[in-house]
Amino acid sequence: MCWIASSVPAQHVNSYPKDGKVRDLKGKVQEDIVVAKDGTGDFLYIADALEAIRVYLPKPITVYIKEGVYKEKLEIPGTITNVTFKGDGPDKTIITYDDHTGKDYMDTFDSYTMLVWGNSLTFKDLTIQNTAGSVGQAVALHAEGDRLVFENCHFKGDQDTMFASGENSRQYYKDCYIEGTTDFIFGSATALFEDCEIHSKSNSYITAASTPEWVKYGYVFKDCKLTAAGEVNRVYLGRPWRDFAKTVFINCEMGAHIVPEGWHNWGSKQKEQTTFYGEYGSTGLGGDDSGRVSWAHQLTGEEEKLYTKANIFAGNTAQKSAYDFPWYGYEIDSSFNLEDSYYKYKKDFPGIEPVYNTPIEGVSDNTIAYKDLGYRSLKMDVFFPEGNRTKKLPTILLVHGGGWRSGDRSLQAPMAKALAKRGYVTAVMDYRLSLEAPYPAGVHDVKDAIKWMKAHAENYGLDTNRVAIMGGSAGGQLAALVAMTNGRQEYESPSSDQEASASVHALIDMDGVLAFHHPESSEGAVAAQWLGGTYEEVPEIWDEASALHQVGDGGVPSLFINSQYPRFHAGQDDMIKKLDEFGVYAEVHGFEACPHPFWLFRPWFGDTINYVDSFLQKVW
Known part of the structure; x- marks a missing residue:
């Protein structure tokens, strides 16, 4: 089911305001959809659009979510695949809710603003946030589907902002902004964060991976920038939520808020033996590796070369998208350019x-x-x-x-x-x-x-x-x-x-x-x-x-x-x-x-x- 909470009743899934005609749309739409709060689209609410999409789409479609603040608690079921959800920009298309642990006996995993079970989905140019504040765990994104791509998206919250999880889930975050206080990127997924800004709002921990023992890669951050609020000065790169947690930072710029030791063992010497925490090419005031904990790893050049998209996202399922290139996107080769040619x-x-x-x-x-x-x-x-x-x-x-x-x-x-x-x-x-x-x-x-x-x-x-x-x-x-x-x-x-x-x-x-x-x-x-x-x-x-x-x-x-x-x-x-x-x-x-x-x-x-x-x- 998809839940809606708003002072304005959700429109019925059978209504189709664009032409004023009533049709039975539930589970049948297989063409592009427009969601618009001003009534200029096919639906007023994202949840109604989700209800209308045909299950296991035979070809990809786009759900264009026009500018607006959508206060909706959303669940994208596993039957929805091959969809791109595109907004007008993270400052214009905002999906928001404010659930948190303790509210109506809710636990962490029910506190989400958006829960994603579906596979082969792409999210672009929008914000997903949880505005509950500093009241405990309050998840903005709970993602467990496979082959998920998030591009130019903002994820805002406090504790546990992003639950990137699922033992067989592969997730790619490109040019995204992620903020939070404690363990605000946590879970068991294999996830690559590339060219993202990771913003700490309090002295605490960025990641809390729970990578399964049999999974080769957990969280990988490449070419990211780690920033913090002005008063924040003591943040750890991560602590292991479960044994065998895996988190690696490659060529990332780290602010002075990152503690010299870098990593925390969550009070468990055993986890020091099973966890794999690594870095390569860290820069910035927080990137000095001389004071890192002894059980963390500094990757060699040969080891760093193994962290390619193809290796990170390798799996037993097909790697190709409906467009016949890898599901996580095609590579952009910028090697031929005017400046390099000149030199x-x-x-x-x-x-x-x-x-x-x-x-x-x-x-x-x-x-x-x-x-x-x-x-x-x-x-x-x-x-x-x-x-x-x-x-x-x-x-x-x-x-x-x-x-x-x-x-x-x-x-x-x-x-x-x-x-x-x-x-x-x-x-x-x-x-x-x-x-x-x-x-x-x-x-x-x-x-x-x-x-x-x-x-x-x-x-x-x-x-x-x-x-x-x-x-x-x-x-x-x-x-x-x-x-x-x-x-x-x-x-x-x-x-x-x-x-x-x-x-x-x-x-x-x-x-x-x-x-x-x-x-x-x-x-x-x-x-x-x-x-x-x-x-x-x-x-x-x-x-x-x-x-x-x-x-x-x-x-x-x-x-x-x-x-x-x-x-x-x-x-x-x-x-x-x-x-x-x-x-x-x-x-x-x-x-x-x-x-x-x-x-x-x-x-x-x-x-x-x-x-x-x-x-x-x-x-x-």
Whole structure:
């Protein structure tokens, strides 16, 4: 059951205020739901939305909880799975209650504001709090489901704020804020807290794990910040609620409120023998390990490397979500970025200057979500010349590089802005990288972005008959494949709801390989990760993803801009020969001495813009 306590009666689960019609909804809804206190959604109360959700959903849905304070005592049963509960932000969407031990003969485990039994659930951008105050145990979140994700959530309370428990429960907390007084993170779950703020409101203990003996990992805190109220000056990292408690802090910043000894044995010498408490890379005034208790562990570098998400969350059940990546989320690889590239290349190219993403006078921009993946939206930044336009403008969609696993759309923004200044409508886009989804997901995303731009042509004054695709490195490879598969339905997303064509009319490829398996190519593990295996394992996919093998009568005029490294031009000569056989124009420019991502730096940035502009003026 789901309980409601409020001065306003809960609406009946069969009512559906959006259209005024009464329907029998209990246990039947399998589409996205909106909860809004102002009556603009499907339900006024979260509990009523929970009652309406179909048990064991066949596909994921989102329950969007709009801004408001929801005083509700909630239980999410084990029959509710594959749901994302998303708020308007932890300062706007607040779920609150005030039960505590001793109230109506209540014990700790009944004092929750929210109790979660369901599996494969995600909670984002909201607060769960217990406002009972300093009256004893008063739980905000009681979580025992498996594969639970909490992102940008706040958990507020005093004693026993968060009961993260369940012998087979795996829970992931990302960018969260957790506050409390005593043992305010306690229980038996395997839980990873990453980039969280852990705030102590009194001199006491942060954690009280009860990890079962047979569980390898208990509570793991990585890259967290431990803070405290002003008068707090003596806080322990943890004490073992049960034998075999496991808690580890890795690369965490600890305030001066953390006591030198770090850990407490809860008055039991026996627990010192069975408990595993560890640290690695602690910093801050409370991070000095010289005074730690003798029975705690300082992890070695090799031991620290074992604390990966894959290891922490390993289990006997499936690791994949309904979206075909690990349930705890895909990894974000930020290794390819402008600053690191600059420091990498400046030694060999002393005159190199990074081109930063700054505003350009006379160019406007707009950020939009062009594709909804269900669990997140893919975005696009559109740039266009300011002022009234008397004619429709040609368009360029730019695709960033990064080995199909790293990089982001901001890398191509300076070039997009510079081309917009020349009179083009330009755009840079997100697409799914290999750590999120393998080929052909990224290809589908690029083609869907083209469709979106054409469908919204009137908004930006673009000419749908003059659309170019442009990319660098991995983005160049994608751009070439997209251009050479014009009109090929097998390269488009089967679930796309865009009716516009994904065809383009010109290609600009900057150092993007055109054949993965070729005498001139040296693509290996990075390409294999994106393509789902090595060439020996999936040769047909390596050929299918190579633009060289897709050239036909749908080929488009192509500009190739090359660095000094031949391996990035694999298949280029063969492709130009094929284009020539079909009577399609191709043009090549090269820089004799330059880094691979030359388009990110001066002095090559300006010449690249000139080459692109001149080429498009010529073919259009």
